[in-house]
Amino acid sequence: MPSPDLPLHPSHLFTRTVDARAAHFVRPGDTDRPTWAVYEDTCYLGTVHAQFDSGRHWHVQSLKEQHLRLDDAVRALRRPATWPADHERVGRWARNVLADPRLVVLDVQTTTLTEPWAVQIGLTDRHGNVLFNEHLNPLADVAPAATALHGITQQRAAAAPPFAAFVPHLAQLMHGRRCLTYNAAFDRRVLERELHRYFRCTTRARAWLGKSTWADAMGPYATWKGLWSARHRSYRCQPLGSSYEAVTNCRLLLTTLEQVR
Incomplete structure (x- = not known):
């Protein structure tokens, strides 16, 4: 089975634009295998x-890595020297x-991505034990x-209680603690x-939110993966592999940080 984004009829020479910058692929003359030197x-x-x-990976020889997408293999090759x-x-x-020891992990599921209200909030401790897992009435339509x-x-x-019913309990769980999220700007x-x-x-x-210390794993995880965007001159944000269930996402984030540490 060919790699999913291999050109249909790969030639010895082809060019692929990745993040608005051309990458040129040159197959060595002494092989007919799917191997290309990459130039910028x-x-x-x-x-x-x-x-x-x-047949479903791109191997980056010098980095001893493999990527599902050819574009990501190129992004890995473009990493800055500081990586x-x-x-x-x-x-x-x-x-x-x-x-x-006072870490809590937070995930929020919402009515929509624009002007969102919460429909589920999950909180775990640093071991993934559930501290809070409630569905909420957003008092608004769910898209x-x-x-x-x-x-x-x-x-x-x-049929669920509104957010207001849980404010005192959430304050007890979150205030004075480090609150870890993935995309803190959205959850906040x-x-x-x-x-x-x-x-x-x-x-x-804002004062209520300020009683917690917020830690966002999205930027650090992008850096750890190291897929460089030539267009934005920064590491590309990565999907966490979300299940769209709040507590499951909290545990997934903890598992991801265990890999990063």
């Missing part, structure tokens, strides 16, 4: 191979986070596209909206 302008980046195992130090720094960060992801219907959400925005509705005051909502 006249700079040699490295060599990639397809179909050498199950080894960046990689080690993220490992230290992950070890520090996981060693915190069908959101239901298709997390499975929480309008009817199920309408959802909670701030809910708290603003509860307090009717932006200042009080």
Whole structure:
């Protein structure tokens, strides 16, 4: 089986644009195997191979890595020289986070991605033990596209208590603790909206959130993976492999940090 993004009729020479920058692939003249040297302008980046195992990976020879997508193999070859130090720094960060005895891990499922309200909040401790797992009535419509992801219907959400019913308990669980999330900006925005509705005051909502120390794993995980975007001159954010269930996502994030540490 060919690699999923191998050109249909791969030639000895072809060009592929990855993140708005051309990568040129040159097959050595002494082989007809799916092997190409990769150049950017006249700079040699490295060599990639397809179909050498199950046929569904691109092997990056110099890095001794494999990637499902050819574009990601090119991004790995484009890593800046600082990546080894960046990689080690993220490992230290992950070890520090996981060693915190007061760590809590948070995930929020919502009505939609734009102007979202919470329909489920999950919290675990640093060992993945459940501290909080509740469905919420968002007092708003649940978008069908959101239901298709997390499975929480309008009817199920309408039967649950509203966010306001849990504010004191969430404060007991979160305040004074380090709160780990994946994409903290989104989760904080959802909670701030809910708290603003509860307090009717932006200042009080932000003060409530400020009683926790927030740690976002999304940027560090992107750095650890090391897939460089030439367009944005930064490491590309990576999907966590979400199940769209709050507690499952908390545990998945902990498992991911165990790999990073």
